[in-house]
Amino acid sequence: MLKTRWFTPWLFIAPLLLLLIFVFAYPLVSIFDYSQRRIRVNEGPYIGTTNYQQVLSDDVFGQAVAHNVYLLVAAVPLLVFVSLFVAILLYEQVRAWKLYRTILFLPYVLALPIIGVVMSNLFQLNGAINTVLNAFGLSFLTRDWLGRSENALFTILLVIVWRESGFGIVLFLARLLSLNEELEDAAKVDGARWWQRRWYVTLPQMRSIIEFYVVVSMITMLAWVFAYVYSMTRGGPGNATIVLELYMWNFAFRNALPGIASAVAVLLLATTFVLMIPVFILRLREQRAWERGDNRS
Amino acid sequence: MTQATLTQPTNPPTEQAAQAPSMTHKARAQLRWPIHLVLMFAALLVMLPAYFTVITSIKSEADYSANKIGLPAQIVLSNFDTAMRGGRFLIWFGNSLVLTTGAVVLSSVVAILAAFAFAWMRFPGRNALLIMITLLMVIPPVVIIVPIFLMLSQIDLISTYPGTILIYAGLVAPFAVYMLTNFFRTIPKELFEAGLIDGASLLDLLLRVLLPLSSPAILTMVIVNALYVWNDLLVALVLLPKDNLRTVMVGITVFGSRYNSDVPVAMAGMMLASVPMIVLYLLGQRYFIRGLVAGAIKE
Numbered sequence: 001m002l003k004t005r006w007f008t009p010w011l012f013i014a015p016l017l018l019l020l021i022f023v024f025a026y027p028l029v030s031i032f033d034y035s036q037r038r039i040r041v042n043e044g045p046y047i048g049t050t051n052y053q054q055v056l057s058d059d060v061f062g063q064a065v066a067h068n069v070y071l072l073v074a075a076v077p078l079l080v081f082v083s084l085f086v087a088i089l090l091y092e093q094v095r096a097w098k099l100y101r102t103i104l105f106l107p108y109v110l111a112l113p114i115i116g117v118v119m120s121n122l123f124q125l126n127g128a129i130n131t132v133l134n135a136f137g138l139s140f141l142t143r144d145w146l147g148r149s150e151n152a153l154f155t156i157l158l159v160i161v162w163r164e165s166g167f168g169i170v171l172f173l174a175r176l177l178s179l180n181e182e183l184e185d186a187a188k189v190d191g192a193r194w195w196q197r198r199w200y201v202t203l204p205q206m207r208s209i210i211e212f213y214v215v216v217s218m219i220t221m222l223a224w225v226f227a228y229v230y231s232m233t234r235g236g237p238g239n240a241t242i243v244l245e246l247y248m249w250n251f252a253f254r255n256a257l258p259g260i261a262s263a264v265a266v267l268l269l270a271t272t273f274v275l276m277i278p279v280f281i282l283r284l285r286e287q288r289a290w291e292r293g294d295n296r297s
Numbered sequence: 298m299t300q301a302t303l304t305q306p307t308n309p310p311t312e313q314a315a316q317a318p319s320m321t322h323k324a325r326a327q328l329r330w331p332i333h334l335v336l337m338f339a340a341l342l343v344m345l346p347a348y349f350t351v352i353t354s355i356k357s358e359a360d361y362s363a364n365k366i367g368l369p370a371q372i373v374l375s376n377f378d379t380a381m382r383g384g385r386f387l388i389w390f391g392n393s394l395v396l397t398t399g400a401v402v403l404s405s406v407v408a409i410l411a412a413f414a415f416a417w418m419r420f421p422g423r424n425a426l427l428i429m430i431t432l433l434m435v436i437p438p439v440v441i442i443v444p445i446f447l448m449l450s451q452i453d454l455i456s457t458y459p460g461t462i463l464i465y466a467g468l469v470a471p472f473a474v475y476m477l478t479n480f481f482r483t484i485p486k487e488l489f490e491a492g493l494i495d496g497a498s499l500l501d502l503l504l505r506v507l508l509p510l511s512s513p514a515i516l517t518m519v520i521v522n523a524l525y526v527w528n529d530l531l532v533a534l535v536l537l538p539k540d541n542l543r544t545v546m547v548g549i550t551v552f553g554s555r556y557n558s559d560v561p562v563a564m565a566g567m568m569l570a571s572v573p574m575i576v577l578y579l580l581g582q583r584y585f586i587r588g589l590v591a592g593a594i595k596e
Contacts, residue, residue, distance in 0.1 A: 002417045002489065008499065009423075012414035015407045016430075016470060023445070023467025024433050030444035086339055089332045102582060103340045106347075109578045109585060111528035113546045114571050117553030118346050121353075121560050128349050131365040162342070167589065174590045194328060223437035227530045231550050245439045245531075252443045253535065265440040276435060 031269070034262035044259065051263040061264070063239050064247040067153055071160065071243070072221040078161050079217050080210060083168025088198055090169070091176040101173065108166035116231025119159045120146055149240035152233055156241055160228055164220065168213055175209040176202070211282060218275055223268055244268055354565040361561050376565035380552075386569050388541065389548035395458055396533075396544060397526045400465035401519055407466070408473035408518070413503050415474065416481035417489070427478065433471040438531055446535050461536045468532070469522040476588075480514035481507060513584075520581055521588035527574065545570050 035051055038044040055061050086104065090097050107115065122128045123145035130142040145155040179202065187197045226245040229235060235242040235250075244264060252261035353361055354376055356369040364370070380386065414420070415427050445464055446455065454460025488506055497505070508515070533544040543551070549570045556563040578585055 001419050002493075002499070002502075004418050004499070006420070009414040009418040009420040012410045012418070013426075016411035016474060019404075019407055019463070019467045019470055020430065020433065023464055023470075024436065024441065026448065027441035027444035028436075030448075031440065034444065086336070089335055092328065092332055094329050094332050094336070097336075100336045100340055101586075102579075103343055105582075105586065106575075106578070107343055108589070109524065109574055110571055111530075111546055111574065113528075113530050113550045113553075114567050115346070117549060117563060118350050118567055120553070121557070121563065122346060122349055126365070128365045135366075166343075170586055171590050174586070219435060219437075223439060226439055230530065230534075231553070245437075248439060248443075252446070258443045258447065261443050265443065268437065269440045272435060272437065272440075276432075 028269075031262040031265045034259050035266050037259050039257070039259040039262075047259075051259045052267075055260060055263050055267070060239055060242060061247060064242045064244045067241065067243050068222050068225075070153060071157060071225060072218055074157055075160055075164070075221055076214060076217045079165055079168055080214060082161065082165045083172055083213070084206070084210070086165070086169045087172035087176060088202065090173050091202075101170065105166045105170050107163040108170075110163075112163075112227035113231045115159065115163055116228060120232045123155055146233055147237065149237050152237060152240045156225075156228055156232060159232065160221075160225065164217065168217075171213060172206065172209065175206060179205055208282065211278075215275060215278070219272055222275070223272060350564045350567055350571075353561050354568050356561050358559055358561055373561070376561045377569070379559075379562045380566040380569060385548065385552075386545075386566070389543055389545040389570075390573075392537075392542055393527055393544040393546070396461055396465060397523050399458065399462035400469065400526045401522050403462060403466040404470045404473050404522060405515065405519060408470055408477055409503070409508070409515075411474050412477035412481055413499075413507065415478040427474075430471050431475045434475070438468055438529075442531060442535050449536060456537055456539045456542060458542075461532070464532060464536060465526045465529070469525055473518050473522060476518050477511070477514060480511055484510055516581075517584045517588040520577070520584045524574070524585070 036046055036048060038047050038050070090101055090104075124130075125144045125147055127145075129145065133139060133142045143151050146152050183201050183205070184197060187201045192200070223245065225243055226249070229241055229243050229246055230249075233241045235246045245268075248261045248264045248268070251257045251264070349366065352366070352368060355372045355374065356364070356376075357371070357373045360370050360373070415423060449455040449460045449464075452460075454463070484507065488510070489502060493502070528546060529544075530546045530550065533547045534550075537543065537547070549566055552566050553563055556566070
C-alpha cells in the first residue's frame with residue numbers, strides 16, 4: 001500500500017464516482033420514484049401502487065413474463081449442455097482445435113442486430129433454412145419460422161442458443177485448461193474410462209463455473225434479449241414474441257408512459273438481484289474457504 | 298449478456314487461464330475422429346449464416362429468388378453500391394466510431410485513476426465501494442434507460458454525442474474498474490518502492506511505472522468495451538433518435554427492414570457492417586477471449 005494523505009484516494013476516485021452517480025445512481029433512484037407517479041414528460045402526481053397494479057393486471061405483461069420464462073427454462077439447460085459438451089471435446093485438443101474455437105466463438109463477437117437481420121432472412125417461409133430442409137428430404141420440418149405465432153418464439157430461442165453458446169464454450173474451455181492434470185492422470189492410472197474421467201473427475205471440478213454460467217444465462221434470458229427480439233420480430237406476430245424489455249420499451253417510447261415502464265423496470269431489477277443472491281453466497285463461501293487456505297483440498 | 302462478469306476477488310485472467318495448451322492431455326486415437334465429426338458439424342452450423350450472407354450478397358435478386366443456397370450464377374457487385382447509396386454506411390460508421398472512441402477513452406481514463414486508488418491506497422469504505430461498483434455490472438441497461446432518456450432531455454443532451462458518450466462510458470466503467478483493479482494488484486510492490494525512493498509523485502508512478510506494465514490488461518479492457526459500445530442497439534436507439542446520428546447498429550436494423558424484400562442488398566449491407574468487428578476479432582482474438590471470460594475464471 002502507498003502512503004497518502006487522507007483525501008488523495010478520493011481525488012483519484014472522484015471522476016469515476018461522478019460518472020457512476022450520473023449514469024446509475026440517479027436513474028436507479030428515479031425508477032422507484034417514477035414507478036409511483038403518473039408521469040407526463042418528466043413529472044406527475046404521486047399515485048402509489050397504481051402503476052404496479054395496472055402492470056400486474058395487464059394480459060400483455062403476463063404474456064411477456066411467460067415468454068421470458070419460456071426462454072429461461074428452455075434455453076439455459078440447452079446452453080449449459082451444448083457448451084459443456086463442445087468444450088469437453090475441444091479440451092481433447094484434437095488437431096486444429098484452436099481453429100474450431102475461433103469459429104465457434106465468432107457468433108458471440110458479431111453484433112446482435114446483424115445476426116437478427118441475417119437470421120430473419122434465413123428463417124423466411126421461402127428462405128434458406130426451409131430450402132435446405134427440403135433438399136435433405138426433411139420437408140416435414142419446414143414451417144413459417146417467424147411468421148406464425150406458434151413458431152416465432154421457438155425460432156428466437158434457436159437463434160439465442162446458436163449465439164450464446166459461443167460464450168459458454170470459451171468460458172468452460174478456459175476453466176478446463178486451467179484444471180489440475182494430476183487428478184486426470186491419477187484416474188487414468190486407475191483405469192478409468194474416458195467418459196468416467198469426464199463425469200467423475202472433470203465435471204465436479206467445473207461446478208462453480210457451471211453455476212456461474214447458469215446464473216449469467218438466467219439473467220440474460222430475463223433482461224438481455226431485447227436486441228434479438230427487436231431485430232427479428234419487434235415482438236410479433238401480434239404479441240407472440242413480446243418480452244419484458246420490449247413491453248417496457250413500448251410503454252416508455254411508444255405510449256409515452258414512463259411511469260408504467262418504470263414499474264416494470266423495478267420488477268425486473270428486483271428479479272435480477274434475487275437471482276444474484278445465490279451467487280454471492282457461493283462466492284462469499286469460496287472466499288472464506290480460500291482465506292482458510294483449504295481451497296485446494 | 299455483454300461482458301458477463303460477476304464479482305470475484307481473484308487474480309486477473311492471465312494468458313495461461315485463457316489458453317494454456319497442455320501437452321500432456323491428448324485424446325486417444327480412436328476418439329479423435331468422432332470428436333472431429335462433432336466439432337465440424339458445430340462449426341458448420343456456425344458458419345452457415347456467414348456462407349448465406351456472403352453468397353447472397355453477390356447474387357442478383359432474380360438469381361436469389363430462384364436459387365436460395367447455391368453459388369451465384371453470376372457474381373454481381375451492384376448490391377454493395379445500392380447498400381452504400383448516399384454514403385449512409387460511411388455516416389453510420391463515422392457516428393459509431395466517434396461514440397466508441399469517446400466512450401472508451403473517457404471510461405479508460407476514469408477507470409485507470411480509480412483502479413490505481415482501489416489497488417494501492419488505503420481509505421475507509423474501499424472494499425464496500427468496490428463491491429458496489431462491480432454489482433453495477435449486472436444491471437441491465439434497459440432498466441435505467443427511461444430515466445436516462447428523461448434526464449438527458451432535460452439538460453439538452455439528448456441526440457448529442459457528448460450525452461451519449463457519457464452514458465456509454467458509465468455503462469462500461471464498472472467492468473473497466475473491476476478488471477484493472479485486479480490487474481494492478483498483481484504488480485509487485487518492489488517496483489513501486491523503487492519509484493518512491495526516487496521521489497516520484499503518485500501521478501508519475503501511475504504513468505511511468507504502472508501503465509507501461511499494464512498494457513495487455515488495458516488493451517483487453519479497451520477491446521471488450523469497444524465491442525460493447527459498437528454492438529449496442531438499445532442505448533443508441535433511445536438516445537440518438539435523429540437520422541443523421543444513427544450508429545451502424547441502429548442503421549442496419551432500419552436498413553434490414555427496409556430491404557427485407559431485396560435480400561441480396563440487405564446481405565451486402567450486413568457484410569459491410571460486420572467486417573470491422575470480424576477483422577478486429579481475427580487480429581486480436583486472444584484479447585477478445587481473455588476479456589470476455591475475465592472475471593468468471595478462477596485460478
